[in-house]
Amino acid sequence: MSRIKHFPLPDTGEGLTEAEIVKWHVGPGDTVEVNQTIVEIETVKAVVELPCPYAGTVSDLLAPVGQVVEVGVPIIAIDVGGDGPPSEADGSSSDAGAGQESDNGRVAALVGYGARTGPARRRTRKQAAPARPERPAASASPAPATAPAPDPATAPAPPEAERRTGTVPLAKPPVRKLAKDLGVDLRSLRGSGPGGVITRDDVENAVVTEPEVPTSGAPFQPEAPDRRVPVRGVRKATAQAMVRSAFTAPHVTEFLTVDVTPMMDLRARLRNHPDFRDVRLTPLAFAAKAVCLAVRRTPDVNAAWEEESGEIVYKSSVHLGIAAATPRGLVVPKVRDAHRLTLRELASALENLATTAREGRTAPADMLGGTFTITNVGVFGVDTGTPIINPGESAILALGAIRDMPWVVDGQIVPRKVCQLALSFDHRVVDGQQGSQFLADVGALLADPGMALTF
Template sequence: MPQYKSFPLPDTAEGLTEAEILSWHVQPGDEVTVNQIIVEIETAKAAVELPCPWAGVVTELHVRPGDTVTVGTPILTIDTDPGGAAAPAPAPAAAAPAEEEMKPLVGYGSKTVTAKRRARKGPAVPAEPAAAAVQEQVGQAFTSTNGSAPAAVQPEPAATGGYVPLAKPPVRKLAKDLGVDLRSLTGTGADGVITREDVQQAASAPEQAAAPVATRGGERRVPIKGVRKMTAQAMVSSAFTAPHVTEFLTVDVTPMMELRARLKNHREFRDVRLTPLAFCARAVTMAIKRTPEVNAAWDEAAQEIVYKDYVHLGIAAATPRGLIVPKVRDAERMSLRELAVALDELTTTAREGKTPPGDMVNGTFTITNVGVFGVDTGTPIINPGESAILAFGAIRDMPWVVDGDIKVRKVCQLALSFDHRLVDGQQGSEFLADVGALLADPGMAMTF
């Protein structure tokens, strides 16, 4: 007989409580296999594709694209024995077996959470059933004795605000920026996925051009969620918890840039994208050895300072979804070449929106490379759980005094913000001076 299993929204990283459903890759009636991608969600940290833990037939989708769902809420039901023969109804005592524990897959948590779905906001959206009703429907599926599946949630017409056609996060953002309603489009990509070309064509169509233009003084409202929501909460918490101190240093990095030019022709670096950021990352990991306080954490609950022998180096990356900070694990063990490769892979993955949630937690120190935007420096805010962050500014040709003569040199500015609870001014200054010395004269690494 049919065996119905409910798939609850898993915790895809540490401490996540909710996620937005971006798109379904399956519909009721579709056959699925183990580890087949069934849904794409957006958490506060990343866009994640979830695989199915069972094989079977999809019988019901409990949520729609655009819904924000709390962890533990059932999002679909699967019949894992669609070809099973009918069997006599079980005795009342066995009529309601407990839901089988879902075996965790890679990237999943497995804790059981009693959660409720948050009500959707906005006009033209049908009222959602209460979480209790969803749970009741799932319960009925598990206790069904006549072999019939519960009624599936049917997609509503696009005009009523129902299912949103499939589209990747960057395409969704592009559509939002251009004012294109995805529900009015037919995707030309594989499996009906809406592409950037579909959105751009719709934006340039006559009917789009004829749409009323917002008058002066108009406004546009965007829900606070996802990466933006997490970033806001983290920055507010950090700014009002850790007493920030910021110090600045201007550095002549001409020797570093000359070394970079030479290494590009070296056989070990010919296939590597060697950026100034890689040199900065290497300098940071070396300087941390002499000033471990900038790689520590303040544990308020335990009233302890936690010194860490490893460096999980966070790199602030601008992506279409907002600012995220993926980590290079155990960066202190890496050579310059290894760091260059890791940074290239990290930033490429981040911009494609494919950074795993696990790669954005447990950092120990962060670099924000504001120089790529042509910015000289700033006063960065420390990431929660860390004690310092370094802003790496743009490298510019500037007049500089060298041996009493004014010459044109490659110059950049550094800004170090640190938590004054555990990093004193002397320690912060020594660390910043060490980083600057290594960038100004890479040969200084021989003395560290």
């Protein structure tokens, strides 16, 4: 006899509340094993592969590609077989410990992610409206034969006043927001979706606009309709973090223009050194090493302001965040314990970090717990900028493009390799003197790498 188990979307260990289904690796009828990768989901931080907690046959995929699913909502149904009666969410089987419910009703941790400690905490959700209109309960007295119940599918639309005083209309949150933005009353609409759900098209079709009459010439005709993209995933997380930082931490930005010709000369020599032939040695690696050395003299830039405890926490390690532009948006993976790495080790770590980020394989845990960030805007040909500090940190360095520019050396104007640096810091933690000293130290190390011997 078949026995169906539902696998709910788990929390992958980063405080996940929802995720988008990116790609299914299985389909109905496929045989699956425990820990086999079955689906890719996009969280607010990265694309994550989920393993299967059960062995059996896929009965149904409950969430299509592109759908955003909340944690705890079933995404796949699996027939695990067995002699017991069919079950919608049977957690008594010992096939796999993940995805099962404990005695307190909490969904256990996903295979490979480990058990979570502490009491279960769930988000408070609004009561969901039924997906389909429910039939009225049978009356004790049969209805007269001359007054049959009207068919909801063919019944005429209720009058405007009745619709406005009716029940809460069925619509998803994005559709409700769209209706609010466009000034459309959902109670005045009849949903064309399954079970009478109001769709985006229903809202847009209800908007009555009058074309603007031009004062002269032919009427304006747009070349193509506007493109709308839901704000979610990496873009949503980045926006929330930047707004929180910009309106919480008092930002100060300082700039420094540096002659980095000696650094570029050293880079050219090291490329031919046996220890560096198998790594990509970039100016970013030199900047990362300079930051780690300068932190020793100005630990304030590697600290964090804690509002809850009323403390400034000085971090003992440098977990260096590197802002990386990817097809999914801006991500900031971390190089752990960067202060312990040599220049070659930093170059190798940065190369692996960039490759993993571009492929969307950065683990969520690798983007948490940073202490200082570098954003390399120079790769885009930009001289500098005013970067926004990542939440939980106190400073961020922007590395600009390296250009051939006229420079005064020993009273003579000569062409040199010049780069602009910009340091943004949280003025609650870092004073102007400390920020200036740190920026000057980084600049000195890039202008004369031999200064590293003095740190």
